[in-house]
């Protein structure tokens with residue numbers, strides 16, 4: 001059996017709106033390939049699909065990038081927290097004390113914006129379900145939930161959409 005490392009292959013993706021080429025072996029996760037390419041806005045902690053900090057959107061679906069082999073992403077459109085971060089959510093998270101160490105925050109923002117895209121008004125239960133895959137060791141979640149609900153309400157008010165409840 002050979003001990004030679006498999007050589008890296010090129011993975012062409014659209015990353016946050018820009019054509020980007022990653023390098024990856026069959027064993028390289030998308031998270032590792034992104035960070036090795038300098039796209040370090042996406043954090044990672046467990047690298048086992050448990051914490052959600054590495055969440056990105058791949059072709060419209062939110063996924064844990066630590067669980068996705070980079071090679072299968074060839075040709076994909078990938079959006080990280082860089083594509084999702086908006087001032088209103090960032091401000092609301094800060095004002096609710098929902099960013100402390102910040103390690104979970106990129107994944108929280110990706111998951112929260114996916115929830116906020118729902119045409120129906122969000123409920124506390126719905127936000128909790130949407131963020132169930134995103135662990136936060138610091139905040140106790142209450143501030144995160146409150147921030148997302150506030151942004152949902154404010155965006156609905158701003159867009160004149162109907163609110164219920």
Ligand code: FES
Nearest residue numbers: 045047049052066
């Ligand atoms: S680093 Fe991917 S789920 Fe924890």
Ligand code: FES
Nearest residue numbers: 100101136137138
């Ligand atoms: S703010 Fe530290 S893990 Fe969430």
